Amino acid sequence: MNETAMHDWRTNIPVWRQMEASPLPEAAPHEHAKIVIVGTGPVGLAQAIELGQRGHDVVVLGRFDFVPAGSKAICFSKRSLEILDRLGVGGNAVERGVIWNIGKVFWGAEADPVYQFDMLPVKHQKMPGFINIQQYHLEDLLLERAGELPNIDIRWGHDVVLVEPAGDTVRLDVSTATGQYQVETDWLIACDGSKSTVRDMLGLDFDGRVFEDNFLIADIKMKGERQSERWFWFDPPFNSGQSALLHKQPDDVWRLDFQLGWNIDREACIRPENVDPLVRAMLGDDIDYQPEWYSVYTFQCRRMTRFVHDRVIFAGDSAHLVSPFGARGCNGGLADIDNLGWKLDLVLQGKADVSLLESYNDEAIVTADENILNSTRSTEFITPKSRISTIFRDSVLELANRFPFARGFVNSGRLSTAVCYRESVLSTPDIDDWKAQGVPPGAPAIDTPYGSGWLLEQLGGEFTLLVHGKPEFELAGAKLLDIAEIADNDLLIARYGLTRSAAYLFRPDQYVAARWKSPTRAMMEKSLLRAKGAAMSCA
């Protein structure tokens, strides 16, 4: 193992960066806060920045006084990068990370892939299909950004030990090394991970299923030129009857992931002398490498029945857990905070009714269910549960060599992409025939070059009306972008079906709320109200 890695003496968790334990707040022992976020992981930090950028005071409570090391999320999707870009860390993440767009799937000893896919089928977008970056590097970037915002107060080593809903507020008891204090907060956002203490203390459900399988993660440091692609093997000679995965991370770190089966000695599996033969069998006898981090994991798919419980809102792993196939864990969490941020902002500003938050509950559950469905299907394909299921799986792989159709069935993980909210009450259904062109209501914007920059940069984080030719009126509460004013708008017109006098209304999270071929002022105003939850408060 990496001998230089420090471990926290209380929890035995490996430490990436030691932080200074935060003192008691000035207002202790009784403090009032507008928003408290529990959790200093990527989801909690991103939520803090999202709300901080919108001008809100945010207290972030972290149980530990360090950023943990070890193997955690590494794959971040284009959509997550677009969200992170709006939070001011997208560029740095891409620079720090390893870009990849191509995934290859191998079967058995065959040297050629049976199937390969491109995570960026639509080119000319600012962000790549995926990057790999160690979670702690991303947390470093988020912490740096949060540090630039004076209204974000991150407290390290502040452990929530009691949560008590009290009407329009939530009371928290917080324990620190130097004593306890109480916070009464208007809103509590629980981003405290799969073992959420907030969820447990409120006695809320977290149902789902456990998969009976073990996987070995071997993060190793290895110099040398290999392509930054996702390589996945079904039944490779070096891990017979099981699967394996290879991914590149920054700093010459490679993630090797080996399926092990259910009845194994977990302690023995992570001993370097037992990992070494697997590593060499995958990458070659002659490689020179150092172990970074070995661990064995199992996984579960679970979610809470509801994510919004009055003034307590759950986001990320605290609300939903998926199997790792498809990189849908942390990416799903970032989708949550993206969805919640602008809604809570409008509610706090008094520009929307509190019932708008119910649409967070609905849309985040759509996302969670899609992620759970996809990762469960991938798991079934990767680890068939019966003889007949194995026969079908192997037949698909066999046919995939010869027939294109079967490649569509090969499922080594359907990688995270933005989820569409097809039934969202915030969307205005189409009244025009778009002939299957453009981006429908409930779908996220597709990035496109815009002048010397990008469309998503232009959309930013507020309601935006994207038009082709200025309308004769202004839509109050929405920024106007007229593509007639920019040269070279052919691609925009093509991607959005934005013929002259057509218009799109985007939500602050860059999802399409409505679109028209030739809108009237009344239509736009109605759709904007609807996107702010008008239909929900009447319901």
Added chain:
Amino acid sequence: MRLITELNIADPDGIYERLIALHDGCSDEESMRINARLVLLLINHIGDPEAIGEALACAAGDDS
């Protein structure tokens, strides 16, 4: 070739899931019978003897 060998269904993962679920809790014998019935139903639906002939050859592995 009359047989469609490009992907011809919108949601392969969903169909595959239903196909596997069809065999939940079945013995090997039962699964073989289910598969046989399924093949017969689909063959009849396709109807075109040329396409069926090509599919038979592909399944046997002697297409190339």
